[in-house]
Amino acid sequence: MNDVVKFERSLEHAWRYFELHAQQRMTVFNFFIAISGLVAAGAGLGLQQGGKFLTLTSLLGFFLVLVSFIFWKLDQRVSVLIKHSEFALIYLEGAGVMSEACIFTKEFYSYKGAKFSSVWTYGKCFRWSFTFVAVAGCTLAIAPIFV
Numbered sequence: 001m002n003d004v005v006k007f008e009r010s011l012e013h014a015w016r017y018f019e020l021h022a023q024q025r026m027t028v029f030n031f032f033i034a035i036s037g038l039v040a041a042g043a044g045l046g047l048q049q050g051g052k053f054l055t056l057t058s059l060l061g062f063f064l065v066l067v068s069f070i071f072w073k074l075d076q077r078v079s080v081l082i083k084h085s086e087f088a089l090i091y092l093e094g095a096g097v098m099s100e101a102c103i104f105t106k107e108f109y110s111y112k113g114a115k116f117s118s119v120w121t122y123g124k125c126f127r128w129s130f131t132f133v134a135v136a137g138c139t140l141a142i143a144p145i146f147v
Contacts, residue, residue: 011092018085025078029126032071036133039064043140054144064137072130079123 039060046057086104093102 007096014085014088014092018082018089021078021081021085025075028071028074028078035067036064047143058141058144061137061140064140065134068130068134068137075126
């Protein structure tokens with residue numbers, strides 16, 4: 001097998017790996033949004049009804065915290081897999097792609113060391129979402145105490 005074929009196969013493999021896990025990450029986040037929304041709606045209804053539903057509201061709040069933690073850990077894992085494929089693509093770009101077409105390489109170096117006010121990554125946006133939902137869950141978990 002010649003080097004051109006090896007390069008093309010490696011590039012295709014790395015790209016498919018990246019594509020699979022990037023899609024998986026978005027699917028997992030969509031499930032997180034759907035589950036969190038349904039649980040939050042149920043907790044809101046429980047707060048509205050009051051009485052015996054306050055215990056259910058508290059449990060749903062704890063469940064939101066648990067869901068946020070689980071989906072955060074899943075996102076961490078998928079993020080690592082995506083980074084592996086990005087590094088492979090960066091290497092392959094350096095090995096055989098014209099510098100003008102080195103998309104992954106340019107992106108990697110342009111966002112390295114970026115500050116708070118810079119462009120946010122998917123990971124940062126997702127982490128903020130997980131944190132917000134977890135805090136909302138904590139609030140719902142203790143809200144029945146004050147109602």
